[in-house]
Amino acid sequence: MxxxxxxxxxxxxxxxxxxxxxxxxxxxxxxxxxxxxxxxxxxxxxxxxxxxxxxxxxxxxxxxxxxxxxxxxxxxxxxxxxxxxxxxxxxxxxxxxxxxxxxxxxxxxxxxxxxxxxxxxxxxxxxxxxxxxxxxxxxxxxxxxxxxxxxxxxxxxxxxxxxxxxxxxxxxxxxxxxxxxxxxxxxxxxxxxxxxxxxxxxxxxxxxxxxxxxxxxxxxxxxxxxxxxxxxxxxxxxACGALGSGVINPNDSICSIGTSGVLLICEPVGGAEGYGHKIHLMNHAVPDVNYLMGVTLSAGYSLSWFKREFYADESFEQLLDEAREAGIGAHGLIFTPYLAGERTPHGDASIRGSFIGISGSNTRGDFARAVVEGITYSLYDSLIYLRSVGKNVTKIVSTGGGAKSDFWLQLQADVFNAEIYKLKHEEGPSMGAAMLAAYGLGWYPSLTDCAKQFIHYTTTFKPDLKRHKAYEDYFQIYQQVYNATRRLTKNLLELQKK
Known part of the structure; x- marks a missing residue:
């Protein structure tokens, strides 16, 4: 046939x-x-x-x-x-x-x-x-x-x-x-x-x-x-990553962890004139829908860098297994994923990453856990701002590298205090592009109808309130690291230019 x-x-x-x-x-x-x-x-x-x-x-x-x-x-x-x-x-x-x-x-x-x-x-x-x-x-x-x-x-x-x-x-x-x-x-x-x-x-x-x-x-x-x-x-x-994940209606949300990381929420055209806090306002690929988006410049890139330097002969699965064993807070270790500057919420091209709280008792697994948590905290920075301006984000589709690990999906649910949905087949932006062609050809009367046929979810990860509160304590410290280090890292960059 x-x-x-x-x-x-x-x-x-x-x-x-x-x-x-x-x-x-x-x-x-x-x-x-x-x-x-x-x-x-x-x-x-x-x-x-x-x-x-x-x-x-x-x-x-x-x-x-x-x-x-x-x-x-x-x-x-x-x-x-x-x-x-x-x-x-x-x-x-x-x-x-x-x-x-x-x-x-x-x-x-x-x-x-x-x-x-x-x-x-x-x-x-x-x-x-x-x-x-x-x-x-x-x-x-x-x-x-x-x-x-x-x-x-x-x-x-x-x-x-x-x-x-x-x-x-x-x-x-x-x-x-x-x-x-x-x-x-x-x-x-x-x-x-x-x-x-x-x-x-x-x-x-x-x-x-x-x-x-x-x-x-x-x-x-x-x-x-x-x-x-x-x-x-x-x-x-x-836009295509959101479409290819079924995120096409107002209040639909996606957390995408690729080289960069994105926290995105849909809303009707005309629903926003633009927000502060380095949040982006964009037209969706779906007619009459916009989206608000916070961006982490070095999300998956931070984990790739860490693996390359410290787990070169091991798999990502081994890295994440050790991270899981380390436990919440990585025994007092926090990582900020500013390897190439940061977009949301700081908009600072000169900031660079940090490990804070290193002690002689920290293990390689603690560092792995800190990197995973730091990437997630950076995206949480965008989420809490969107919530502060009235966006009711309680369900999020997760895609990219962070969606390949059930451990990391549960961690997202606990940090974000939101239900995290896992796609049955996670093809990302290329699927969104294919859907636009299918709709353009007239195979479906709308992209919503196309999504019902193309997009399916499997597991839902529900947040644990006790773990969420534990992460909140570390997140409060994470948020202070930027202001504490921005002048230091800018000075270091200036030294490299000499």
């Missing part, structure tokens, strides 16, 4: 993931292709857009050549991708330089310039180094020869889609990550851009489920696809 399917393509920081999903929501094939990262100077984080394209094309070929894909007919594709990144192209659509990524922190002077004119928030979002406007200003000020050739800017996944279709677009959820897009008006604020010397190099904007072109004929023939296979606009990775 011939299966009809869609392909969801997620451009991450470490890899591109491709997912083939049937009309019924069954995952038919998965392929991942690694990506190099360039960090030439402290605070720099770049990737080559052409390496993205090469990895995507390899991934498509490998996916479609998997034996189980032999009788599958691809009817459409869509994208998810890392947010905030800057791809500048010339008149011929060629990249003018490497892409500057979401976790690049070189643009502190540009942030200060924006704050001088507009304060700490612009268009409902905090002024922080990650956003695209700051990167545009950095290139304008530091690479005038590149700036003079720029004909358009794109977000990362939009460049990949351009490579498939030859058409330049973005869509609401990624546009909202630029600091040039008004998420309430759903329009570019070109007057703001003109104020900072940004010419009219904006991409046209679609809804996430709109068709944005078709596979180019040469690539379609090489892949064995039919003619005119549609490609849909797609969405930002956090």
């Amino acid at each position: 011939v299966n009809e399917a869609v392909i969801g393509i997620d451009l991450g920081t470490s890899a591109i993931k491709l997912l083939a999903v049937s009309r019924e929501g069954e995952v038919l094939g998965v392929q991942s292709e690694p990506l190099p990262l360039y960090q030439d100077y402290p605070g720099y984080s770049e990737q080559d857009p052409d390496e993205w394209n090469a990895a995507m094309q390899r991934g498509l070929k490998h996916l479609l050549r998997q034996p189980q894909m032999a009788e599958v007919v691809i009817k459409g594709a869509s994208f998810s991708g890392q947010m905030h990144g800057l791809v500048l192209v010339d008149e011929a659509g060629r990249p003018l330089r490497r892409a500057i990524l979401w976790n690049d922190t070189r643009t502190t002077p540009q942030c200060e310039l924006i704050k001088e004119k507009h304060g700490d928030q612009v268009l409902g979002n905090p002024v922080v180094e990650g956003f695209t406007l700051t990167k545009l200003l950095w290139v304008k000020e530091n690479e005038p020869e590149v700036w003079g050739k720029a004909a358009a800017f794109m977000l990362p996944k939009d460049y990949l889609r351009y490579c498939l279709t030859g058409e330049i677009f973005t869509e609401f959820s990624d546009a909202a990550a630029t600091m040039l897009w008004n998420p309430q008006a759903k329009a570019w604020d070109k007057e703001l851009g003109e104020e900072f010397g940004i010419p009219d190099i904006y991409p046209d904007v679609l809804q996430s489920h709109d068709e944005a072109g078709t596979f180019n004929a040469l690539l379609a023939a090489e892949l064995g696809l039919g003619t005119d296979v549609p490609v849909f606009a797609g969405g930002a990775d956090n």
